[in-house]
Amino acid sequence: MYSDYNNNDNNMDKTMFSKFKEDTKFASKYEIDILNKLTNKNFNYDDLILLEKLAGDDYRKRVYLDENVQIGTMEFDLLDLEWKFTPSPYYYYLESPKLKLVPTKRRLKGKYLKEEYIENIDEYKTIVENTDYFVGIDMGKFLGVGIKRDNRIKVKDLQKKNDEIRIKKIENYLQDNKERINKLVQHSKDILVEYIQKYENKNYVINVSFSGGKDSAVSTLLATEIMEDMDVLFIDTGLEYPETNQYVKDFAKKYDLNLHTIDGDNFWDEVDEEGIPTKDDRWCNSTCKLIPLEEFFEEHYPNKKILTIDGSRKLESFARANLEYTRQSGFIDAQTNLFPILDWNSIDIWSYIFLNDVLYNPMYEEGFERIGCYMCPAALNSEFLRVKELHPKLWDKWACQLRKEDYDEEEILRGFWRWDELPPKMRELRRNIEKRCVTNE
Numbered sequence: 001m002y003s004d005y006n007n008n009d010n011n012m013d014k015t016m017f018s019k020f021k022e023d024t025k026f027a028s029k030y031e032i033d034i035l036n037k038l039t040n041k042n043f044n045y046d047d048l049i050l051l052e053k054l055a056g057d058d059y060r061k062r063v064y065l066d067e068n069v070q071i072g073t074m075e076f077d078l079l080d081l082e083w084k085f086t087p088s089p090y091y092y093y094l095e096s097p098k099l100k101l102v103p104t105k106r107r108l109k110g111k112y113l114k115e116e117y118i119e120n121i122d123e124y125k126t127i128v129e130n131t132d133y134f135v136g137i138d139m140g141k142f143l144g145v146g147i148k149r150d151n152r153i154k155v156k157d158l159q160k161k162n163d164e165i166r167i168k169k170i171e172n173y174l175q176d177n178k179e180r181i182n183k184l185v186q187h188s189k190d191i192l193v194e195y196i197q198k199y200e201n202k203n204y205v206i207n208v209s210f211s212g213g214k215d216s217a218v219s220t221l222l223a224t225e226i227m228e229d230m231d232v233l234f235i236d237t238g239l240e241y242p243e244t245n246q247y248v249k250d251f252a253k254k255y256d257l258n259l260h261t262i263d264g265d266n267f268w269d270e271v272d273e274e275g276i277p278t279k280d281d282r283w284c285n286s287t288c289k290l291i292p293l294e295e296f297f298e299e300h301y302p303n304k305k306i307l308t309i310d311g312s313r314k315l316e317s318f319a320r321a322n323l324e325y326t327r328q329s330g331f332i333d334a335q336t337n338l339f340p341i342l343d344w345n346s347i348d349i350w351s352y353i354f355l356n357d358v359l360y361n362p363m364y365e366e367g368f369e370r371i372g373c374y375m376c377p378a379a380l381n382s383e384f385l386r387v388k389e390l391h392p393k394l395w396d397k398w399a400c401q402l403r404k405e406d407y408d409e410e411e412i413l414r415g416f417w418r419w420d421e422l423p424p425k426m427r428e429l430r431r432n433i434e435k436r437c438v439t440n441e
Contacts, residue, residue: 016183018345019067023315024052025346026170026354027063030367030386035063035074038085041094048168050347057425059382065090066173069165076382078414079432087134089143089159097136098127099146099153104139108155113146128153174355181351185222188340191325192226192309195338199307204336207231208309210251210259212244213371214349214360215311217251219341221358223309224257232257233296233308237288238265239373241391247361254359260300264292267373276405279377280420288373290331297334310337313344317378366390374398381415 018024027035027049036043043049050064051074060075063085071091077084100119101108108117118124127135128151135153137144144158196206208223210216210232220232234248252259266287271277277284297306314321323342329335341349353360361371367386370379374387375398388395402412410433411417416426 013183013187016180016187017343018180018347020050020052020345020347022053023313023346024050024064025369026173026350027051028367029365031074034083034367035085038074038083039072039087039091039094043167046170048170048173050173057429059380065165066168069162076380078381078429079436081385081413087136087145089137089145089157090162090165091145092136092138092143093162093165095136097138097143098131099124099135099137101137101139101144103141108139108144109158111155112149113153113155170354174351177351178355181348181355184344184348185352187343188219188222189226191340192223192338195307195326195340196227199336199338202305204305204307205231205301206307206309207233209311210234210248210257211311211372212240212248212251212361213311214346214353214364215313215316215341215344217311217358217360218344218349218352219309219311220257221255221356222340224255229258230309231300232259233262233293234259235262235264235289235292237267237284237373239267239288239375241363241371241374241394243363244361244371247359247363251359260296262292262296264288266292271401276402276407276417277377278420279418282377284373286331294332297332301334304334306332306335308335308337310339311341312337312339313346313349314342315345377418381418384415385413 027043029045031051032043032045032047032049035041035049048066050066051061052064054060054062054073054075056075057078058076060073062070063072063074064070069090070088071094072085072087074083074085076082099113101113101117102119104117106117115121115124120127128148131148131153133148134156135146135148137146137155137158139158141161142158143161145156146153147156200206206227207230208216208220210220212234224230224232232252236245248259248261251257264287267284270283270287274283274287275281297304312320312323314323323339325339325342327337327339329337352358363371368383370376370383372379374391374394375384399412402417405417407417414429414433416422416430419426422430
């Protein structure tokens with residue numbers, strides 16, 4: 001049975017898209033705790049702290065107070081295995097800058113400060129001595145960040161002051177973006193209606209894939225609004241977090257879903273023969289997901305073609321950046337995948353979840369972005385180390401397997417096992433570790 005949605009407009013309404021070009025999210029409780037520890041601030045869990053994904057060795061994100069006010073960058077350092085924060089000029093609206101400069105039209109960015117530029121010169125020596133690395137700069141209409149090097153201060157950045165900066169609440173963002181999110185939802189529903197009707201006319205079976213993550217939660221709810229009683233498929237690989245398995249049951253019960261749990265628990269039977277799965281060779285995806293899924297199709301939909309609704313998004317990864325709304329499965333000949341939320345940013349997913357009080361996986365608040373197999377090589381290493389804290393038995397089981405494959409403790413802690421051949425950035429990290437070991441001898 002279909003709800004009454006029609007695709008009357010094939011032109012994309014650009015006003016429905018987020019201003020962020022990269023995947024962005026509200027800071028989780030765990031990330032707020034980390035940020036507070038790094039900055040010695042007291043951000044609340046309902047404060048609007050936006051995190052925009054950046055390229056880097058591991059976790060690395062710009063930190064915003066709203067869409068236009070960046071206060072710094074938060075990242076996980078794989079060399080030191082610790083979280084770090086780099087302030088940007090607007091951070092010093094939250095903390096009074098210690099260094100005052102004489103206003104000048106000279107270009108100071110990237111230069112060491114001379115005494116003639118410094119207004120509070122009597123305090124300069126004390127400021128330098130008591131600065132670990134970063135120092136805030138106030139220069140008339142500008143705020144800036146300085147870096148301490150060789151007992152001197154080098155100007156890293158300067159930005160014009162913005163007197164309207166204040167800490168907002170998540171609720172402010174939700175209300176400001178509610179109309180935009182509604183447009184995005186309607187766009188996705190239009191896609192669903194168009195393709196479901198098209199493929200049903202071809203006698204396809206329609207179902208939806210649910211992983212236990214936020215994206216598939218949203219795509220599942222949108223799909224079941226359009227077509228009632230469709231099968232919802234969850235593949236239990238035996239490698240999910242316990243919280244995920246419970247969440248899937250709770251989600252299915254709350255939304256009265258026709259849930260099918262597919263047994264994909266084959267990993268430990270195969271790992272000794274296949275070896276450690278890596279970014280280069282994710283054999284586990286076939287063994288634990290695609291083969292069990294194909295067997296399910298053959299049993300439940302014999303001799304049928306299938307359209308599976310999937311929550312993949314372009315901004316999730318480079319691999320998905322070129323996806324179109326439909327794609328023929330590269331593994332299961334009978335299956336075509338439909339991606340109705342392909343154009344959504346992560347901030348749109350979370351906005352929809354909060355606006356509609358959608359039940360979401362509790363692991364997101366614990367610092368995880370990828371909700372799937374706990375030792376997935378595609379996950380961030382900072383997430384894998386979080387497994388060690390929250391689920392030490394799962395960590396120990398996987399670490400034991402890695403040791404059997406001759407990985408040492410440094411390689412395990414820094415996730416070197418995730419590649420068949422280390423990329424340049426990881427080779428550089430290994431060299432830095434070796435240099436540090438030599439220095440400490």
